[in-house]
Amino acid sequence: MSIGVLGLQGAVREHVRSIEASGAKAIVIKHAEQLSSVDGLVMPGGESTTMRRLIDLYGFMQPLRDFAQAGKPVFGTCAGLILLAKEVVGYDEPHLGVMDVNVERNSFGRQKESFEADLMVTGLDEPYNAVFIRAPHIVSAGPNTQILATHNDRIVLAQDGQFLGCSFHPELTGDHRIMKYFVKMVESAMVSV
Numbered sequence: 001m002s003i004g005v006l007g008l009q010g011a012v013r014e015h016v017r018s019i020e021a022s023g024a025k026a027i028v029i030k031h032a033e034q035l036s037s038v039d040g041l042v043m044p045g046g047e048s049t050t051m052r053r054l055i056d057l058y059g060f061m062q063p064l065r066d067f068a069q070a071g072k073p074v075f076g077t078c079a080g081l082i083l084l085a086k087e088v089v090g091y092d093e094p095h096l097g098v099m100d101v102n103v104e105r106n107s108f109g110r111q112k113e114s115f116e117a118d119l120m121v122t123g124l125d126e127p128y129n130a131v132f133i134r135a136p137h138i139v140s141a142g143p144n145t146q147i148l149a150t151h152n153d154r155i156v157l158a159q160d161g162q163f164l165g166c167s168f169h170p171e172l173t174g175d176h177r178i179m180k181y182f183v184k185m186v187e188s189a190m191v192s193v
Helices: 012-021 032-037 048-057 061-069 079-084 177-192
Strands: 002-006 025-029 040-043 074-077 085-088 099-104 115-119 128-132 137-141 146-151 154-160 163-166
Touching: 002 012, 002 032, 002 177, 012 025, 012 177, 025 032, 032 061, 040 079, 040 177, 048 061, 048 079, 074 079, 074 177, 079 085, 079 099, 079 163, 099 154, 099 163, 115 146, 128 146, 137 146, 163 177
Parallel strands: 002 025, 002 040, 040 074, 074 163, 085 099
Antiparallel strands: 099 137, 115 128, 137 154, 146 154, 154 163
16 A cells, blocks of 8 residues: 655655655655546645645646545645635635635644644544644534544544644654554555555
């Protein structure tokens, strides 16, 4: 099993390390053709507008949509969540628009308001220490979207079928439980194909 990390911007190396610590092979995706060689994909944090520009520049948009439509799992962290969302507050059109959530950008403040918080996450026994940096949050989720964690009544982690999205940066901690959750999603998708 191999999981790709979209290598256009953001904490690519940290996601690779987390995937490998979770027992899967990680491949940095720099060219759209590489998507056919992976079973799941992580879209890392960064700056969503810049990431969209790079996705368009390097011809990734349709291949990413095809990857999602093929039923392969995709995990968006921070800016990656914004790219996955069907709706983004203040924008007429979504980016990929595949995850049934409405997301608001920078809803926890600017860079200097970055913080850590212990979250109770569905399926985890112990609290998860999450790192929030210019984080978005999920304003609303579709009827089939499972809310996995909230912070101050804001949704910060959710799953919609094969899509997993979180507001925070799980790759910036030594706690790989959320990445392991995604690895299990990929394993399940491979079995059901």
